Amino acid sequence: MYFHKEQKVNLQELNCDGTILDIGGGGEGVIGNIFKEKVIAIDPRRDELEEALEGPVKLVMDARNMDFLDNMFDYVTSFFTLMYIAKKDHKKVLQEMYRVLKPNGKVMIWDTCIPKPFVEDKDIYVVQLDISTKDKNIKTGYGTKWSEEKIQDISYYIKLCEDVGFSILDRKEGEIFSIVLQK
Numbered sequence: 001m002y003f004h005k006e007q008k009v010n011l012q013e014l015n016c017d018g019t020i021l022d023i024g025g026g027g028e029g030v031i032g033n034i035f036k037e038k039v040i041a042i043d044p045r046r047d048e049l050e051e052a053l054e055g056p057v058k059l060v061m062d063a064r065n066m067d068f069l070d071n072m073f074d075y076v077t078s079f080f081t082l083m084y085i086a087k088k089d090h091k092k093v094l095q096e097m098y099r100v101l102k103p104n105g106k107v108m109i110w111d112t113c114i115p116k117p118f119v120e121d122k123d124i125y126v127v128q129l130d131i132s133t134k135d136k137n138i139k140t141g142y143g144t145k146w147s148e149e150k151i152q153d154i155s156y157y158i159k160l161c162e163d164v165g166f167s168i169l170d171r172k173e174g175e176i177f178s179i180v181l182q183k
């Protein structure tokens with residue numbers, strides 16, 4: 001495993017008024033930790049959802065093909081989830097996010113750059129995070145397969161999001177990045 005140096009994520013000022021769909025909301029379930037019962041957390045892995053704290057409604061569901069009707073949510077969030085999804089499926093996931101969002105609804109994406117593999121024998125890329133929310137600090141690491149196929153950065157996602165029809169409201173660039181989109 002290759003451990004990238006720890007990155008800070010400040011979510012202390014994060015505000016969402018309305019319903020939130022969190023894709024890949026298992027594991028630490030950071031968005032569910034913050035907004036609790038306002039969140040519907042979906043994840044295809046039951047064990048990951050079971051691990052996440054109580055509060056959100058948890059549903060076993062794949063973001064590539066969601067069972068929700070159109071125009072349901074005020075927000076859709078992806079907190080270090082797209083890095084776990086194959087690139088060939090990213091457009092489909094973004095199209096699904098667009099579909100289930102209400103008109104003018106917002107998407108918030110946090111993710112990491114994954115560089116071209118530069119160390120031999122390291123096939124997992126781990127981004128280590130120090131996340132601060134209003135009431136706690138969470139230290140965690142998210143690791144994904146590290147291969148040429150996984151290379152990604154913010155420009156890759158901006159292009160995809162624009163292709164799907166989103167407007168880009170905000171972006172924060174760096175080794176980890178965040179993007180705010182509007183339908």
Ligand SMILES: C[S@@+](CC[C@H](N)C(=O)[O-])C[C@H]1O[C@@H](n2cnc3c(N)ncnc32)[C@H](O)[C@@H]1O
Pocket residue numbers: 023024025026027028029030031042043044045048061062063064078079080081084085142
């Ligand atoms: C490790 S978590 C990332 C962090 C998580 N969002 C959190 O707050 O801790 C990534 C999750 O994405 C999920 N995932 C992978 N493919 C997915 C898909 N197609 N749809 C939704 N979730 C997916 C994984 O099962 C995993 O639980």
